[in-house]
Amino acid sequence: MTVNRVGLVVHGGRAEAVAAAHAVRAWCAEHAVRCADIDVWQEGERHSAREELDAAGDPDLIVTLGGDGTFLRGARLAAENDALVLGVDLGRVGFLTEVPASAVRAALDAVRAERITVESRMLLTMRASCRLEVPAQMETLLRYGRGPMLPPPRVRAECETGDNWGIALNVTALNDVVVEKLARDRQVSVGVYLSGRLLACYSADALLVATPTGSTAYSFAAGGPVVSPRAEGLVFTPVAPHMVFNRSVVAAPDEPIALRVLERSGQAAVSIDGQLRGVLSPGDWIGVYAAPRRLKAVRLGPMDFYGRLRERMNLTDAPAALADGEAAPLWPVTSPRPADLAHLALPPAPEDGPRSS
Numbered sequence: 001m002t003v004n005r006v007g008l009v010v011h012g013g014r015a016e017a018v019a020a021a022h023a024v025r026a027w028c029a030e031h032a033v034r035c036a037d038i039d040v041w042q043e044g045e046r047h048s049a050r051e052e053l054d055a056a057g058d059p060d061l062i063v064t065l066g067g068d069g070t071f072l073r074g075a076r077l078a079a080e081n082d083a084l085v086l087g088v089d090l091g092r093v094g095f096l097t098e099v100p101a102s103a104v105r106a107a108l109d110a111v112r113a114e115r116i117t118v119e120s121r122m123l124l125t126m127r128a129s130c131r132l133e134v135p136a137q138m139e140t141l142l143r144y145g146r147g148p149m150l151p152p153p154r155v156r157a158e159c160e161t162g163d164n165w166g167i168a169l170n171v172t173a174l175n176d177v178v179v180e181k182l183a184r185d186r187q188v189s190v191g192v193y194l195s196g197r198l199l200a201c202y203s204a205d206a207l208l209v210a211t212p213t214g215s216t217a218y219s220f221a222a223g224g225p226v227v228s229p230r231a232e233g234l235v236f237t238p239v240a241p242h243m244v245f246n247r248s249v250v251a252a253p254d255e256p257i258a259l260r261v262l263e264r265s266g267q268a269a270v271s272i273d274g275q276l277r278g279v280l281s282p283g284d285w286i287g288v289y290a291a292p293r294r295l296k297a298v299r300l301g302p303m304d305f306y307g308r309l310r311e312r313m314n315l316t317d318a319p320a321a322l323a324d325g326e327a328a329p330l331w332p333v334t335s336p337r338p339a340d341l342a343h344l345a346l347p348p349a350p351e352d353g354p355r356s357s
């Protein structure tokens with residue numbers, strides 16, 4: 001594909017990320033491609049994705065240099081502009097980034113030569129009973145020792161707004177939307193609705209709605225299921241609920257999930273991909289659902305999600321299983337694939353012999 005403009009999102013606190021950024025800028029200079037640093041904090045303020053992209057000249061490729069947190073910032077920008085996003089891996093426990101820093105030039109060459117696969121990932125968006133805002137005193141507290149916060153979410157002007165259906169907020173989440181308690185000594189009480197029907201009322205530390213991509217993030221830490229990023233669905237997970245039913249629920253992609261703060265509950269914070277974006281009072285609600293737009297992530301080859309899961313989670317084999325022998329391939333992948341398996345997503349056969357599982 002033709003790459004005319006590259007936007008860089010850099011983890012400035014890591015020397016290797018800064019060095020990789022120099023390599024990207026050099027590649028862009030060699031190929032007469034415009035390159036701009038975006039998602040930066042200027043004059044002590046954070047800007048909306050639209051403002052950041054306008055300042056960068058509307059890049060068609062976003063390159064993130066850091067871990068999964070940096071990738072999430074780049075994904076917010078790419079989703080706003082329907083741009084491609086390429087994650088360069090400089091993190092420690094990441095699932096989102098694609099290539100090591102040493103291969104960044106080769107990855108850019110592959111994008112330019114169209115030797116890539118574009119992976120479509122589900123995003124979440126939301127409506128709310130009110131505009132999301134963070135109280136000034138809370139923003140001051142949270143800014144202590146940290147950078148500025150993101151601005152309040154804008155309203156999606158192209159969407160109809162009504163008292164019953166709420167305000168359409170211009171937000172996207174690649175990982176999750178979280179409603180959580182504000183006071184350490186008081187849980188938040190929330191009614192949870194799936195596809196317009198009350199599921200249950202929870203008293204919990206937090207309640208979250210995750211994408212399949214986000215199933216390995218906060219939802220996983222809270223005991224939620226690991227879901228293939230190729231799957232479609234919304235994962236609802238309660239965090240430390242005071243009730244017997246503490247399981248996750250996986251809803252269909254067209255089934256919205258609504259969370260209403262109960263009338264005698266304390267206030268609740270709303271975080272989107274780990275960024276605090278507002279506070280809900282008793283009676284307020286948010287509705288989370290699949291966004292019409294998708295994230296377009298650059299892949300240089302088939303993603304070995306389960307191999308990465310085994311590696312990043314340091315999965316070990318049961319001693320009893322090891323005593324019974326080494327794991328063999330599930331089937332001989334070097335032989336031609338039978339017709340009844342042709343539609344399945346399986347790893348390609350290696351050229352140098354059978355693949356071990």
